[in-house]
Amino acid sequence: MEEEFEGLIVGGGLAGASVAWHLAERGATHNGVWVLLESEALPGVHASAQNAAMVRGLVEHPGLRWLAFEGQRFWNRPPESLGLPPEAFRPLGSLLLASRPETAALLRAAAEAGKNEGVEIEILDPANCLRCFPFLEGTPFLCGFHAPRDGIADPAALLQAFLRGFRERGGRVETGRRVERLLVERDAVAGALLKDGSRLRSPRVCLAPGAWHDDICRASGIRSRALRPHRRHLFCTTSRPPFLEGMPGFVWHVDAQVYFRPEGEGLLFSACDEDAVEAGVPAVADEILEWAHDRLGVFPWLRELQVGKRWAGLRTFAGDRRFLLGADLEVEGLFHAAGLGGHGVTCAGPVGRLVARCLVEPSRRPEEAGSPAPLPAL
Template sequence: MADTSYDIIIIGAGMAGASLGAELAAHRNILLIEREEQPGYHSTGRSAALFSEIYGSKAVRALSRASKAFFENPPEGFAEAPLLNPRGTMFVATPLQAEALDGLKAQPDVAAHTRWISAKEAVSYCPVLKEDALIGALYEDGSADIDVHGLHQGYLKDIRRKGGDIQTGTTVSEIKKQSGNWRVTTGAGCYSAPVVVNAAGAWADEIGTLAGARSIGLKPKRRTAILVAPPPEHNPANWPMVMDIGEEFYFKPDAGHLLVSPCDETETSACDAQAEELDVAIAADRLMTATSINVRRIEHRWAGLRSFVADRTPVAGFDKDAEGFFWLAGQGGYGIQTAPALARFAAGLILTGEPDPALKVFGVIENALKPDRLWANV
């Protein structure tokens, strides 16, 4: 049987693959391949979903700023409800973390989007915090919860509306270059295209190996989250997200509960991550140490994968040694909030050889994202 031909094949239908597919589908004939029956099962569907212009590396913050307009004003018909719901973020610090707090607020783009508040003010925003344990906090008023499901489904619907194909529940077993095209063999059949995009999340290095590409050094890391009930005398609906300045924990309101994470980054293999009892216990303990909350019961627990390369910055660009093989990986915990801009960036490179020039205004720099940077000193 002859291969089914496309202009571009994207491997991975999580947020990275879906957002790029939506950018490309109006211009090229695309196929999106997903190993799971449900796109976004491993990471996209398990995100804490915060939009923040000051979270992550310099390159990540630039991508977040460049994504804001899309979140605030998505295309007509893209989503049935707003993609953002305002929620402040409070970066709290103890006296031992004063240096880290000063270092963060000294960065110009952070200073432009935050204000310093005292420990007393921090407690006024989140009354369960222990005031005597804090020296103060940085408060970001412009952050927001992201409707991850609405965003992801909007991209998938957009692909279909523009004529793109989505194949779920099939695993890629072989990727070979033949007569100028990439031949991708899956359990559902064989497909060919001159361009293959590797948006396989935690499995991206495995997909790269199948294509004969050099490893980008991707490290999947497990992160745990739990849901606990707030004290009965408090309604947390309007509390900000509270983030420890050293990223030892965070908590935020979630449908009447508190979503809590110990910000663990346990290196693991690419897998269906599950929460481990020790990490669940650490999450509860750190919440109780920072607040007056006494955790008596864990309502729900889960884990997801966050995949990083060495500099903790996403990888987006063609592999110089594997013509037509494009990396879109290593988004870490920032893949949701950066998806609109990163997809535009990647689509520009694929369609024209140049990223969208409008992204430079926000500080998005090609050299900071291209895969070549990872091999410069190898």
């Protein structure tokens, strides 16, 4: 069976859904049929459902700075036409801690850049930090960064808002539709072959399949961009110490690699483990809490809390940790919205805006569309 479409988006996580919404917002869905293909029965069940939901505007990586600022701004002031319910993003603030001078310098440079872009970040010395956040007594750090407009998102609500807007403007979302490989003819994309044998013909395809990006590239005979999935565990405790009352939306010790935030009656936390694995549903490793014991020592009380729920998810990124966004440099008509690593909730807005712009104005590179986040070197 062969059908023809204006464009295909592969993957219904936050990346693909945001691209789809931004395409619809630009009117692209009035000019022809765009289809978002999702292999699962429901969209957004992989990384977009397994994350810690923190919106963090201050990042160490200079190549991701602009996207993180823009992402934070996007969720604080979402486009009205997105119809996002107010509880979908709660600007509860964040506190980042650095204990190494190099990390403090990187975050300080990012904070200065943020200030120039109107992103509010307060730099706190340890005494000030302790005065504001007494629960840090006993935690080693050199410098604190308080970002009052960071916060906690409801990723399912963000995803639904993107997909609803896409559908309402004529876009099609098809679930249970796994792309086996892309159809490539004379160095140009021609559509996709699905697992059920259907051939969907289209001159434009946007790849947003999260952890499966590399698998699809290899199956399609396209040069792989080496985006690797990495497993990370999250834990929820069954209670929360009263002394954390009034804490910001989340606290992240960047050098110790531990973060935590309130979740229900307890805390959600991670010791930022990072194992390269195959794409799929990651198994939970029982020994990981034992492994995390030393890292958690910066918040010794955290080790005393009883852990209830736990799960693992995949963060997928390139070797240099830059996102892979925009037009493919080798295959005409192919676009990427992938490699969002641990920042895809924060950055979904600007990622979708940028890639949609590249899709409808194909001569554009992400840099030309306003992003200093170039494609990773091929």
